[in-house]
Amino acid sequence: MTEVASSVVHEVIGRRIQDVDQPIVDYIINVLADEDFDFGVEGEGAFEALGELLVDSGCVTDDSECRSVCSKISEKFGKHGLVKAKPTVRSLLAPLRMYDGMDEEEAPKKKPEPVDGPLLTERDKMKLERRKRKDERQREAQYQNHLQEMEAVKAGMPAVRVTHDNSDGRAVRDIHMENFNISVGGRDLIADGCVTLSYGRHYGLVGRNGTGKTTFLRYMALHAIEGIPKNCQILHVEQEVVGDDISALQCVLNSDFERTQLLEEEVRLLALQRDMDLEGEAGKSSGELNGGVEKNATAQRLEEIYKRLEFIDAYSAEARAASILAGLSFSPEMQKKPTKAFSGGWRMRIALARALFIEPDLLLLDEPTNHLDLHAVLWLETYLVKWPKTFIVVSHAREFLNTVVTDILHLQGQKLIAFRGNYDVFERTREEQLKNKQKAFESNERSRAHMQTFIDKFRYNAKRASLVQSRIKALDRLGHVDEVINDPDYKFEFPSPDDRPGPPIISFSDASFAYPGGPTLFKNLNFGIDLDSRIAMVGPNGIGKSTILKLISGELQPSSGTVFRSAKVRIAVFSQHHVDGLDLSSNPLLYMMRCFPGVPEQKLRGHLGSFGITGNLALQPMYTLSGGQKSRVAFAKITFKKPHILLLDEPSNHLDLDAVEALIQGLVLFQGGVLMVSHDEHLISGSVDQLWVVSEGKANPFDGTFHDYKTILQSS
Numbered sequence: 001m002t003e004v005a006s007s008v009v010h011e012v013i014g015r016r017i018q019d020v021d022q023p024i025v026d027y028i029i030n031v032l033a034d035e036d037f038d039f040g041v042e043g044e045g046a047f048e049a050l051g052e053l054l055v056d057s058g059c060v061t062d063d064s065e066c067r068s069v070c071s072k073i074s075e076k077f078g079k080h081g082l083v084k085a086k087p088t089v090r091s092l093l094a095p096l097r098m099y100d101g102m103d104e105e106e107a108p109k110k111k112p113e114p115v116d117g118p119l120l121t122e123r124d125k126m127k128l129e130r131r132k133r134k135d136e137r138q139r140e141a142q143y144q145n146h147l148q149e150m151e152a153v154k155a156g157m158p159a160v161r162v163t164h165d166n167s168d169g170r171a172v173r174d175i176h177m178e179n180f181n182i183s184v185g186g187r188d189l190i191a192d193g194c195v196t197l198s199y200g201r202h203y204g205l206v207g208r209n210g211t212g213k214t215t216f217l218r219y220m221a222l223h224a225i226e227g228i229p230k231n232c233q234i235l236h237v238e239q240e241v242v243g244d245d246i247s248a249l250q251c252v253l254n255s256d257f258e259r260t261q262l263l264e265e266e267v268r269l270l271a272l273q274r275d276m277d278l279e280g281e282a283g284k285s286s287g288e289l290n291g292g293v294e295k296n297a298t299a300q301r302l303e304e305i306y307k308r309l310e311f312i313d314a315y316s317a318e319a320r321a322a323s324i325l326a327g328l329s330f331s332p333e334m335q336k337k338p339t340k341a342f343s344g345g346w347r348m349r350i351a352l353a354r355a356l357f358i359e360p361d362l363l364l365l366d367e368p369t370n371h372l373d374l375h376a377v378l379w380l381e382t383y384l385v386k387w388p389k390t391f392i393v394v395s396h397a398r399e400f401l402n403t404v405v406t407d408i409l410h411l412q413g414q415k416l417i418a419f420r421g422n423y424d425v426f427e428r429t430r431e432e433q434l435k436n437k438q439k440a441f442e443s444n445e446r447s448r449a450h451m452q453t454f455i456d457k458f459r460y461n462a463k464r465a466s467l468v469q470s471r472i473k474a475l476d477r478l479g480h481v482d483e484v485i486n487d488p489d490y491k492f493e494f495p496s497p498d499d500r501p502g503p504p505i506i507s508f509s510d511a512s513f514a515y516p517g518g519p520t521l522f523k524n525l526n527f528g529i530d531l532d533s534r535i536a537m538v539g540p541n542g543i544g545k546s547t548i549l550k551l552i553s554g555e556l557q558p559s560s561g562t563v564f565r566s567a568k569v570r571i572a573v574f575s576q577h578h579v580d581g582l583d584l585s586s587n588p589l590l591y592m593m594r595c596f597p598g599v600p601e602q603k604l605r606g607h608l609g610s611f612g613i614t615g616n617l618a619l620q621p622m623y624t625l626s627g628g629q630k631s632r633v634a635f636a637k638i639t640f641k642k643p644h645i646l647l648l649d650e651p652s653n654h655l656d657l658d659a660v661e662a663l664i665q666g667l668v669l670f671q672g673g674v675l676m677v678s679h680d681e682h683l684i685s686g687s688v689d690q691l692w693v694v695s696e697g698k699a700n701p702f703d704g705t706f707h708d709y710k711t712i713l714q715s716s
Helices: 002-019 022-033 040-055 063-079 122-156 213-221 248-254 259-279 288-309 313-328 332-335 346-359 372-383 396-406 423-458 464-478 543-553 576-580 588-595 601-609 615-619 627-636 658-669 681-687 706-715
Strands: 175-184 187-197 202-206 235-238 362-366 392-393 406-414 417-418 506-514 520-529 534-538 561-566 571-574 645-649 673-677 690-697 698-702
Touching: 002 022, 002 063, 022 040, 022 464, 022 681, 040 063, 040 122, 175 213, 175 698, 187 213, 187 313, 187 417, 202 213, 202 396, 202 464, 202 571, 213 362, 213 392, 235 346, 248 313, 248 332, 248 346, 259 313, 288 313, 313 332, 313 346, 313 372, 313 506, 332 417, 346 362, 346 372, 396 681, 406 423, 417 423, 417 698, 423 464, 464 690, 520 543, 520 698, 534 543, 534 681, 534 706, 543 561, 543 571, 543 645, 571 627, 576 627, 588 601, 588 615, 601 627, 627 658, 658 681, 673 681, 681 706, 690 706
Parallel strands: 202 392, 202 406, 235 362, 362 392, 534 673, 534 690, 571 645, 645 673
Antiparallel strands: 175 187, 406 417, 506 520, 506 561, 690 698
């Protein structure tokens, strides 16, 4: 293709092309040789793409000659069979998806709005189509590179197992990391980082979504930062356990590699000893000497194994592993089930249990409470408070951080800064520091302005020359104080509905539910939800809280009884499914355009902006966004049609602490009903006024605050 393009270009343009710089010639040839290049009618596409360059480079004298040359080039390519025939198509005012609305309760009756602005000409449409194809190819290439990068990271993760000695060197205590840099995809995340992790301290890593918290943990897990001792055992709990036929309990125990090997060797040697005893009883006297030596060696090795097993406390390991799993809400029956029988959330719990069982020198936890119910969170808090070694935890749960950490690592503006104390102490300390810095900056600016005014006024006054010089020197000595730059405020602006359907909005009348072939989960539910409802459902995982949300939304139907929903009510449901279901190779704006075809781009940009997805962030591929940023895209999608009721299933998962604050403010201002499933004390206390406790097939109002409910759980 390139050779044909070169031949055609040289033939049509003639000797003039010899005077053109070779890079320009190569560029022209490569554009024309692109298999997706559209020459258009009589070379119009070629003129649009290359006309200006052909004229400026001297290949042609003016636009008129340029059109003629492009037409000839198109004709020549056509003779070679390289110009695609254009199919006859009908132009639509707005893009249309045949499957649009199929996942809604009913097909939308309203026709898509035509795109604002004048209709595009055929030439403009062709240019946009070429640009779209090019962008899609680039996006797909970037996405594939991202997938390869993630696989490489996973493959590079060291397999950390329990070790019972320090044969690789002295025990790891403090860890000093100095002058390190971390960047991903050409974007700097941390520059000139310096951090000291003191042995036995518990660190909370906080910062805005997308600043690089998870990437920092990955680099540490890979020992990719100078200053981490090679014999330092680091375990990053990020990926869930791969499901197989091994039981949950055995999966945890297998991480103690030495114990597993010793027990397997014990079984093998006992079988060998038994065989030798049977041979002796059979009266086989031949080879008695050799048999006796082998028997003694076997007995000696068994004695060594028993001593070692006792030394590493191997026989209590199963009880310890079972206790950890029980704390994470695994019943004795569940501990015996194969790991492949569990969902992703439960397999994440198994990964967390392995980490706690291993007790590495440095434990790295990334949002460990996301897959836990309140019972398990309270247990984990108690366990981590007593953790004897060092750990770093990333979490959006303020109360969890306040309980388990002794220090805060704050990542902002490519800098890591350490603070003593829990999150509340950090917040007060940082607020005071920012106030002092702002005062110093304002004082410095006033002094500089005052001196500069004097200098400007008397610069050319000979009588005051000495005073002017002294002010200039004083100005130089004054130095410069950096302006305080705060993170931009997060926004969660839930659009309030334009209409308010009359009551009842949603009501349950003796509604019962059971999955096919399963036991009855709920029996005779009776409650109502209206536009003033502000409710949080709490209870252990697996009790059916998410099932109630699905019954309310209509995704599930009751086995008996009735669930009434007003015909006019619009319900928005947020769950982890919406985040996981995002098209990672797309960007937020394009995703919204596909979800709502025909809606003006500016309107979609404005709606994304109301959830903090602004500027270039709206154009970044989804795979480059953090978990919290993806959550905000999902919020934007489900609220675009101005719902009356918000059903939120763990909405704070993956949001950073500032985003949780913004979510609380957004829910407070929302002029509709809210029903959420959450275990985040700060979120619940700040945004709802009623608790429902789900237990024993019922959802009953709780007379008290979330703190009261938490106290009852802790005492039980």
